[in-house]
């Protein structure tokens with residue numbers, strides 16, 4: 001197997017069929033270290049299935065899926081893939097509502113999970129610094145002692161992004177993060193994802209085009225399980241085939 005040392009995520013020739021229907025069809029996608037990529041495309045284009053393949057939930061029938069230039073993800077299970085440093089955020093936030101914002105992040109910190117480490121855990125200076133840094137990134141420092149239940153929908157999404165950051169991922173997969181957010185939360189989410197992508201690779205699946213514009217990243221439009229077009233949002237959204245099959249609908 002060839003090495004792709006300058007890539008964080010490398011998909012080539014990836015296909016998967018469900019009952020003979022090709023949900024992913026000869027898909028090729030590359031994400032570089034510290035790069036953000038936005039994935040757009042019509043319903044049923046295969047965006048979720050692509051994320052499922054990366055995280056080990058779905059096995060491709062054919063193709064290469066490499067992480068960090070060398071690790072073959074198609075041989076690993078979901079837990080092993082998460083441990084490598086791939087974090088996935090689903091559309092619905094799943095924070096612990098009855099815990100404070102701070103405690104949610106403390107629980108999410110990457111550390112051994114034995115019964116003793118849980119029972120006798122007190123945050124070290126390092127942990128406190130790390131949690132504080134994450135709180136600043138996800139715009140929740142002023143709400144750190146609040147119960148997560150009392151956050152707005154958008155703030156819950158940010159907290160969950162923070163919980164993923166606590167796991168120190170190299171690659172973050174984010175599924176429709178701004179659905180249900182206010183305009184100002186949407187704008188702030190674009191900013192925070194841009195900040196995160198200074199040091200980590202980020203893949204965002206999104207239908208909201210004004211948000212994708214704010215991301216300012218490279219864009220891939222999927223349709224019928226393959227790349228229909230890629231480039232800047234301006235390039236992709238001026239593509240006649242993209243207009244016909246997606247944007248013009």
Ligand SMILES: Nc1ncnc2c1ncn2[C@@H]1O[C@H](COP(=O)(O)OP(=O)(O)OP(=O)(O)O)[C@@H](O)[C@H]1O
Nearest residue numbers: 018019022023041042043044045046047048049050
């Ligand atoms: N487990 C499965 N069994 C059968 N068909 C599936 C399965 N998972 C996905 N599909 C089909 O594969 C195609 C791609 O679905 P997928 O959910 O990946 O699209 P999507 O781009 O995420 O769509 P949306 O924008 O609506 O979320 C769809 O036609 C879907 O019905």
